[in-house]
Amino acid sequence: MSKQAAEPRSRAGAEEKSATGVIEAPPDPETLKRDQAAAKERQKDRLSGLDKETLIGLYRQMLLIRRFEEKSAEAYSSGKIGGFCHLYIGQEAVAVGAISAIRKDDYVLTSYREHGHAIAKGMSCDSVMAELFGKVTGCSKGKGGSMHMFDKELNFLGGHGIVGGQIPLATGTAFASKYKGTDQVTLCFFGEAAVNQGAFHESLNMAQLWKLPCIYICENNQYGMGTSLERAMSLRDIAQKACAYEMASEFVDGMDVLAVREAVQRAVERGRKSYFPTLIEVRTYRFMGHSMSDPGNYRTRAEIEKYQERDPIKLFSTTLLEEKIVDEKLLAKMDEEIREEVERSVKFADESPLPPPEDLFTDVYANPITPGRAK
Amino acid sequence: MATITIREALNQALREELSRDQNVFLMGEEVAAYDGAYKVTKGLLAEFGDKRVIDTPITELGFAGLGVGAAMVGLRPVVEFMTFNFSILATDQIINSAAKMLYMSGGQFNIPIVFRGPSGSAFQVSSQHSQAIESWYALFPGLKVVMPSTAADAKGLLKSAIRDDDPVIFMEQERMYGAKGEVPEDPDFTIPLGVADIKREGTDVTIVARSLMVPIALKAAEALEKDGVSCEVIDPRTIRPLDIDTIIESVKKTNRIVLAEESHPVCSVNAEISAQIMEHAFDYLDAPVKRVSGADVPMPYAKNLEQLAVPDVQQIIAAVREVAYLD
Numbered sequence: 001m002s003k004q005a006a007e008p009r010s011r012a013g014a015e016e017k018s019a020t021g022v023i024e025a026p027p028d029p030e031t032l033k034r035d036q037a038a039a040k041e042r043q044k045d046r047l048s049g050l051d052k053e054t055l056i057g058l059y060r061q062m063l064l065i066r067r068f069e070e071k072s073a074e075a076y077s078s079g080k081i082g083g084f085c086h087l088y089i090g091q092e093a094v095a096v097g098a099i100s101a102i103r104k105d106d107y108v109l110t111s112y113r114e115h116g117h118a119i120a121k122g123m124s125c126d127s128v129m130a131e132l133f134g135k136v137t138g139c140s141k142g143k144g145g146s147m148h149m150f151d152k153e154l155n156f157l158g159g160h161g162i163v164g165g166q167i168p169l170a171t172g173t174a175f176a177s178k179y180k181g182t183d184q185v186t187l188c189f190f191g192e193a194a195v196n197q198g199a200f201h202e203s204l205n206m207a208q209l210w211k212l213p214c215i216y217i218c219e220n221n222q223y224g225m226g227t228s229l230e231r232a233m234s235l236r237d238i239a240q241k242a243c244a245y246e247m248a249s250e251f252v253d254g255m256d257v258l259a260v261r262e263a264v265q266r267a268v269e270r271g272r273k274s275y276f277p278t279l280i281e282v283r284t285y286r287f288m289g290h291s292m293s294d295p296g297n298y299r300t301r302a303e304i305e306k307y308q309e310r311d312p313i314k315l316f317s318t319t320l321l322e323e324k325i326v327d328e329k330l331l332a333k334m335d336e337e338i339r340e341e342v343e344r345s346v347k348f349a350d351e352s353p354l355p356p357p358e359d360l361f362t363d364v365y366a367n368p369i370t371p372g373r374a375k
Numbered sequence: 376m377a378t379i380t381i382r383e384a385l386n387q388a389l390r391e392e393l394s395r396d397q398n399v400f401l402m403g404e405e406v407a408a409y410d411g412a413y414k415v416t417k418g419l420l421a422e423f424g425d426k427r428v429i430d431t432p433i434t435e436l437g438f439a440g441l442g443v444g445a446a447m448v449g450l451r452p453v454v455e456f457m458t459f460n461f462s463i464l465a466t467d468q469i470i471n472s473a474a475k476m477l478y479m480s481g482g483q484f485n486i487p488i489v490f491r492g493p494s495g496s497a498f499q500v501s502s503q504h505s506q507a508i509e510s511w512y513a514l515f516p517g518l519k520v521v522m523p524s525t526a527a528d529a530k531g532l533l534k535s536a537i538r539d540d541d542p543v544i545f546m547e548q549e550r551m552y553g554a555k556g557e558v559p560e561d562p563d564f565t566i567p568l569g570v571a572d573i574k575r576e577g578t579d580v581t582i583v584a585r586s587l588m589v590p591i592a593l594k595a596a597e598a599l600e601k602d603g604v605s606c607e608v609i610d611p612r613t614i615r616p617l618d619i620d621t622i623i624e625s626v627k628k629t630n631r632i633v634l635a636e637e638s639h640p641v642c643s644v645n646a647e648i649s650a651q652i653m654e655h656a657f658d659y660l661d662a663p664v665k666r667v668s669g670a671d672v673p674m675p676y677a678k679n680l681e682q683l684a685v686p687d688v689q690q691i692i693a694a695v696r697e698v699a700y701l702d
Binding site (some may be wrong): 107109138139140141142143144148150152153157158159160161162164165167168169170171172173174175176198199202203205206209252350360362363364365366367369370372 | 400426431433434436437438439440441442443444445446447448449450467468471474475477478479480481482483484485487489516517519540541567568570607613616617618619620669682
């Protein structure tokens with residue numbers, strides 16, 4: 001079997017690594033300030049070579065997801081959205097940074113916390129919000145809901161509700177790219193809790209064994225529901241698990257949209273050129289509960305606030321402002337436009353019709369069979 | 376017509392479909408270099424190469440899911456489980472992914488995949504390698520479940536399963552690979568899914584049997600004929616969707632029915648058929664429905680106990696005589 005040297009991990013990641021663990025007391029303001037300043041400096045280094053339009057586009061998408069999720073929470077609280085609703089607030093830089101590094105015809109699969117990925121892949125707020133509202137105009141005609149968003153045109157392949165269930169599927173779409181001889185890559189997103197599932201290990205083994213162009217992006221938000229990484233995983237350096245399969249891996253600061261983008265770009269290149277897979281551990285944090293019914297008693301307010309200091313959207317807007325790529329006026333204008341776009345999606349979802357009762361029995365089979373008919 | 380074994384009939388079906396469609400590929404444990412644990416895939420690696428006939432690691436959940444993912448984007452995988460006992464590890468991907476993808480994506484992603492392999496009782500391999508779990512898969516909308524009992528059915532149904540745009544669970548019988556039968560040589564020969572076959576016509580008692588129970592029911596029918604009892608033997612061939620109409624029509628004629636199966640009796644396919652007979656043909660019955668099932672125990676190893684656990688000709692004869700009030 002051919003061996004492949006893993007990419008060196010990014011230096012930015014190494015510094016972020018110490019940032020895990022339950023925080024009992026707020027860190028002192030001096031340390032926080034130093035952390036923020038260092039993160040900002042690293043982000044500034046990454047700006048070079050990126051045009052203004054791209055940078056503003058990344059910011060806009062992150063803000064769109066943030067505002068969309070805020071509205072989702074509101075709509076959930078007022079009973080417009082049912083079932084489970086897992087919000088992406090705090091993790092926006094991951095989906096936006098990663099998906100900005102691929103083409104439209106590349107595949108994306110993710111877990112049930114997927115509103116952000118759907119929007120980042122190009123799905124409209126209307127179709128995502130209408131799906132949340134259980135309306136026929138939703139991306140899955142109201143049959144999937146919050147956890148099962150799909151868009152075939154955009155190669156957005158869900159939205160999967162069983163922890164880790166999408167990992168073998170994504171390995172399969174990568175297999176298909178190689179089988180057909182295309183250079184499409186697959187991005188497979190999952191939380192760190194999925195790493196404990198057999199599906200993760202079975203998939204990584206096959207992907208490296210058969211050289212399948214799948215980029216496994218572990219969004220390590222440090223909690224599987226209410227169970228912290230410390231209480232659930234023996235080896236907590238997730239990127240290191242790639243070594244078990246001789247797979248290339250990286251560790252990335254998930255609060256820095258440009259760091260995520262760069263890491264995924266490197267992995268995409270590896271996938272397109274030589275079909276090699278990559279495991280990327282992205283350290284991030286969810287600012288909201290696991291779902292809308294989360295009691296939040298497993299972590300401290302201080303810990304959440306510490307991460308909010310490094311809010312990926314604030315971090316990026318500060319960089320863009322300091323580098324004079326945007327000004328306050330433009331940011332305010334964008335925010336207003338985005339709020340209107342999201343508001344329109346709520347109106348669209350609200351006014352859209354429910355799925356007709358006859359839809360209950362459609363889409364079960366592509367080739368429905370009336371038994372005995374063909375005799 | 377050529378007389379070949381079920382093993383050869385399945386092999387022909389795979390070979391023909393691999394030739395017919397470049398998007399069809401085979402994967403599973405030992406399907407390539409080893410020629411298949413039961414030799415169903417014999418010679419296919421040599422003919423089609425390792426791109427299309429793929430040995431997997433022992434990683435059932437992983438390769439089942441990989442197959443479903445590949446099917447989402449246009450390939451048509453035929454995934455072999457060395458036996459369906461091992462498919463139990465892959466049920467999350469079969470049930471939560473394959474069966475539900477079309478529905479939960481609002482009709483966008485159908486899954487044209489076949490999961491196939493031997494199932495049911497084998498010879499003295501004890502509890503974990505010898506069981507009939509078709510009623511599990513038959514429970515789920517989105518799946519189609521097929522169980523052939525003859526060489527011709529095996530070939531014609533497998534070809535239809537591979538050409539079908541939905542996930543198909545194709546359960547072969549581990550003891551029956553060597554059974555011979557006549558098979559048409561036309562490469563376009565197929566048998567539609569969802570259509571029962573009347574394996575023997577009769578007028579006095581209907582016997583519904585599938586898979587291994589079909590030859591056993593036919594032997595019982597032969598013996599009963601000598602006693603003046605005419606049995607009609609129906610093989611549903613497809614469990615989901617079930618051709619209940621053919622069964623109901625037969626019951627309306629014979630007014631008596633025996634249901635034979637290998638699997639455990641509780642929540643079995645026969646329990647379902649029995650319920651549907653109550654719903655659709657209650658007034659036509661001259662005797663209660665009689666079920667003959669595998670013993671309600673894990674499969675034992677000892678030969679004598681194993682024989683007791685699998686329904687045999689005598690049990691079916693006794694059941695027929697009971698519903699015909701002959702004893």
